Amino acid sequence: MITATTLKLNLGPQHPSTHGVLRLVLELNGEKILSCEPDVGYLHRGMEKMAEGMTYIQYLPTVDRIDYLAGCFYSELLCRTVEGVNDIVLSERVRAIRVVLLELNRIASHLLWIGAFLMDLGALSPFFYAMREREMILRYFEKLTGQRMMYNYFVFGGVRKDIAYLEDIEEIIKVLPQKIDDYEKIITDNPIFLKRTRGKGILELETALNYSVTGVNLRASGVNYDLRKSDKLYEGFDFMPVILKGKDSWSRYKARVLELRESLKIVEQGVNKLKENTNFDQKLINPLTLKLPEGEYYSEIEAPRGLASVYIKSTGEDKPYRLKWRTGSYYSVNLLRKLLVGEYLNDAIAIAGSLDIILPEVDK
Amino acid sequence: MNINDLRNIFGDCELNGNKICIKYNLHEFLSNLKNNYSFKLLKSITAVDLGNETELLYNLLSTEDEEDVVISIKVQNEAESVIDLFSSAIADENEIYDMFGIRFIGHEDLKRLYMPENWEGFPLRKDYVQDDTRLVWNDNGDNA
Numbered sequence: 001m002i003t004a005t006t007l008k009l010n011l012g013p014q015h016p017s018t019h020g021v022l023r024l025v026l027e028l029n030g031e032k033i034l035s036c037e038p039d040v041g042y043l044h045r046g047m048e049k050m051a052e053g054m055t056y057i058q059y060l061p062t063v064d065r066i067d068y069l070a071g072c073f074y075s076e077l078l079c080r081t082v083e084g085v086n087d088i089v090l091s092e093r094v095r096a097i098r099v100v101l102l103e104l105n106r107i108a109s110h111l112l113w114i115g116a117f118l119m120d121l122g123a124l125s126p127f128f129y130a131m132r133e134r135e136m137i138l139r140y141f142e143k144l145t146g147q148r149m150m151y152n153y154f155v156f157g158g159v160r161k162d163i164a165y166l167e168d169i170e171e172i173i174k175v176l177p178q179k180i181d182d183y184e185k186i187i188t189d190n191p192i193f194l195k196r197t198r199g200k201g202i203l204e205l206e207t208a209l210n211y212s213v214t215g216v217n218l219r220a221s222g223v224n225y226d227l228r229k230s231d232k233l234y235e236g237f238d239f240m241p242v243i244l245k246g247k248d249s250w251s252r253y254k255a256r257v258l259e260l261r262e263s264l265k266i267v268e269q270g271v272n273k274l275k276e277n278t279n280f281d282q283k284l285i286n287p288l289t290l291k292l293p294e295g296e297y298y299s300e301i302e303a304p305r306g307l308a309s310v311y312i313k314s315t316g317e318d319k320p321y322r323l324k325w326r327t328g329s330y331y332s333v334n335l336l337r338k339l340l341v342g343e344y345l346n347d348a349i350a351i352a353g354s355l356d357i358i359l360p361e362v363d364k
Numbered sequence: 365m366n367i368n369d370l371r372n373i374f375g376d377c378e379l380n381g382n383k384i385c386i387k388y389n390l391h392e393f394l395s396n397l398k399n400n401y402s403f404k405l406l407k408s409i410t411a412v413d414l415g416n417e418t419e420l421l422y423n424l425l426s427t428e429d430e431e432d433v434v435i436s437i438k439v440q441n442e443a444e445s446v447i448d449l450f451s452s453a454i455a456d457e458n459e460i461y462d463m464f465g466i467r468f469i470g471h472e473d474l475k476r477l478y479m480p481e482n483w484e485g486f487p488l489r490k491d492y493v494q495d496d497t498r499l500v501w502n503d504n505g506d507n508a
Contacts, residue, residue, distance in 0.1 A: 040477065041476075207451075209427065211452045212405055212406055212450070225430065307407065309407065321412075326423075331452050334455035337454070
């Protein structure tokens with residue numbers, strides 16, 4: 001309730017640090033936030049409604065747009081669901097290709113986050129460094145798929161064509177760890193950075209579960225929940241989920257940096273597998289005759305911004321009867337209602353930034 | 365948590381894989397699952413328009429063994445809100461209200477989320493008109 005002593009402030013929807021078009025209606029007492037009401041929907045494209053009027057292959061290129069920084073994950077979800085129905089088991093090489101591309105995509109996404117987060121805090125240089133390294137990955141994707149962001153590379157039953165230019169990935173694996181060290185040198189123990197993030201935006205375990213927060217944000221609050229561990233796609237890859245107990249903005253930053261390193265490890269293993277196993281064989285599903293039998297289908301994956309899942313109900317037609325996406329950011333935005341209360345306005349940007357919210361994923 | 369153990373709790377219910385179809389007392393069941401059986405995370409609420417009724421699917425995650433369970437209930441135009449159990453439902457229920465027009469009893473702040481405030485109709489319902497004349501792309505009034 002707005003009273004004479006409080007101030008209502010619109011943060012966004014065109015605010016540069018909301019990473020898209022998010023409007024937060026804040027109620028302030030001085031500089032202290034009393035309540036926060038997120039207002040979303042500025043980027044709504046009707047992805048779910050659209051699906052009901054399209055065949056699966058027509059819909060496939062659009063799903064990259066749900067999260068344009070990590071499009072591979074949503075293609076993978078749709079492909080995985082269709083493959084599951086048709087009992088298709090991916091060959092070792094195709095599986096390795098997918099894992100390598102997914103993890104490269106995750107690295108690119110996290111790198112952008114690090115840059116943008118630091119820019120939210122007023123440090124401009126890390127953004128340029130992070131974009132420089134991200135550029136290596138985007139260049140690689142461009143070379144391989146012809147696209148920098150919306151790859152449309154995964155298809156039902158495999159991938160569009162065999163992977164190539166492995167030497168470029170090896171270059172990334174070689175260069176990136178040093179660069180991450182450099183980031184850590186200028187960011188991690190920087191006193192200004194510590195003051196703005198340590199102990200700020202504490203996300204208690206109970207709150208995190210109650211608000212369905214998943215992914216890195218949940219793991220930075222001490223929960224060991226990483227879907228990749230139980231994911232069949234990642235079978236045979238050795239990595240450790242990053243679990244931190246700090247619960248604050250700083251832990252969420254640190255968790256992402258550590259996750260970058262873990263992802264690089266997975267990419268390296270994937271490249272080794274690709275070198276050993278050069279037998280590229282896949283059984284693609286004919287998309288023109290593709291129909292899902294009547295029933296309900298559900299798949300999920302660990303996307304960079306939390307648990308992503310798709311639910312499809314089919315009536316045996318070539319189009320889904322109902323298709324629902326679950327995305328991590330949607331719940332992170334909802335969490336702002338709770339997380340910003342009691343904090344200062346100055347910290348609102350830092351805390352919202354630390355959750356890695358991306359708006360196309362929220363609005364769908 | 366074995367899915368068959370859950371049958372004992374629910375008594376009269378239909379089991380289908382990890383999906384449990386119930387007919388009433390949604391709030392009580394979810395409360396029981398959350399407080400006594402460690403299903404503390406509500407992954408999502410999905411609504412499906414079945415024509416004469418709407419199916420709501422509550423996808424819960426057990427924090428103990430990472431098992432999923434789906435609670436399904438069929439409703440007409442109203443359903444019980446679970447925001448006092450799971451705060452994430454604030455967002456889910458609002459989205460379902462916006463897209464399907466289901467009113468959640470106990471959710472005070474239901475409003476249009478993605479659609480404009482004065483929008484008529486609920487887009488994800490099957491009876492929603494596809495060639496909506498309000499969606500005009502140019503001055504001639506042609507739909508895209």
